[in-house]
Amino acid sequence: MPANLPHAASPGAPDPDRGGMPFAAPGSLSGAAVPSLRRQALAILCLSDAHEKAAATRRMRLAGEAMAPEALGIGEAISDELPLPGRPPLPELVAPQRVERRRSIHTPAGRSALIHALAHIEFNAINLALDAIWRFDAMPVAFYLDWLRVADEEALHFSLLAQHLATLGARYGDFPAHNSLWEMADKTAGDVLARMALVPRTLEARGLDASPPVRAKLAAAGDHEAAAIIDIILRDEVGHVAIGNRWYRWLCASRGMDPVTTYAELAARYQAPRLRPPFNLAARRAAGFDEDELAWLEGQASQLYSVTTT
Ligand SMILES: [Fe+2]
Numbered sequence: 061m062p063a064n065l066p067h068a069a070s071p072g073a074p075d076p077d078r079g080g081m082p083f084a085a086p087g088s089l090s091g092a093a094v095p096s097l098r099r100q101a102l103a104i105l106c107l108s109d110a111h112e113k114a115a116a117t118r119r120m121r122l123a124g125e126a127m128a129p130e131a132l133g134i135g136e137a138i139s140d141e142l143p144l145p146g147r148p149p150l151p152e153l154v155a156p157q158r159v160e161r162r163r164s165i166h167t168p169a170g171r172s173a174l175i176h177a178l179a180h181i182e183f184n185a186i187n188l189a190l191d192a193i194w195r196f197d198a199m200p201v202a203f204y205l206d207w208l209r210v211a212d213e214e215a216l217h218f219s220l221l222a223q224h225l226a227t228l229g230a231r232y233g234d235f236p237a238h239n240s241l242w243e244m245a246d247k248t249a250g251d252v253l254a255r256m257a258l259v260p261r262t263l264e265a266r267g268l269d270a271s272p273p274v275r276a277k278l279a280a281a282g283d284h285e286a287a288a289i290i291d292i293i294l295r296d297e298v299g300h301v302a303i304g305n306r307w308y309r310w311l312c313a314s315r316g317m318d319p320v321t322t323y324a325e326l327a328a329r330y331q332a333p334r335l336r337p338p339f340n341l342a343a344r345r346a347a348g349f350d351e352d353e354l355a356w357l358e359g360q361a362s363q364l365y366s367v368t369t370t
């Protein structure tokens with residue numbers, strides 16, 4: 061799929077670049093032997109071994125943050141020839157309704173299934189962050205550095221959960237899983253605005269709501285190590301949603317669009333999942349959602365509630 065997208069950064073748009081770094085001019089990469097950051101992200105996205113992908117992603121952050129802006133490949137035209145993302149043969153991907161209902165987390169098998177489901181979310185999250193880096197060209201330098209950070213933190217989350225899964229006698233791939241997260245990446249591959257609206261600001265934000273009850277269940281089951289991992293994930297995910305909000309607003313400003321009405325249009329057009337309360341309003345505020353956006357969200361939820369109860 062071509063990576064050249066129609067909505068390049070507008071020079072007149074607000075520039076949130078860290079440290080005032082300039083936009084790299086398209087085609088400015090000199091053809092050096094070291095691949096650009098965007099090409100490295102695509103290469104890692106193609107890796108099929110989940111643990112190798114996580115380790116390579118963590119190394120890429122260190123290398124990427126030391127790169128000069130010209131080495132990021134911001135103006136490069138890159139296309140993907142392989143099916144994306146690279147993934148291991150297991151877990152088997154099944155329809156969401158075929159994912160087994162979780163057993164009691166008071167049993168080791170039930171707890172393994174829950175930790176596995178979380179690890180699968182984080183594996184997808186690594187892929188989503190890598191995809192944001194390579195797929196969308198002509199964004200400001202800070203966009204790529206933000207998603208580099210997200211990719212690294214998702215790789216950490218995956219590794220922590222995979223290690224914990226091993227202590228329960230299981231490993232990533234042992235349970236079937238669904239592919240809804242990547243399906244949204246596919247649907248929004250042609251527009252960075254839709255991607256920012258519907259992946260970090262919708263799917264990752266849903267994780268902010270889900271984390272406190274999952275953490276409470278794990279702690280109640282006596283799995284304090286897993287609860288501590290959820291604390292790390294929630295802390296980092298607030299930052300990921302904030303990054304989504306930052307670039308969503310920046311793109312809306314670049315295109316002269318209203319963030320609240322545009323989100324409603326995109327959610328309908330791309331059939332985003334309807335979000336259900338209770339919402340983690342403190343985390344959502346910390347991630348930068350404003351009161352108009354939260355009021356819209358709660359209005360949607362109350363409409364959904366009235367439809368499902370009548
Ligand atoms: Fe994560």
Ligand SMILES: [Fe+2]
Nearest residue numbers: 185264297300
């Ligand atoms: Fe995330």
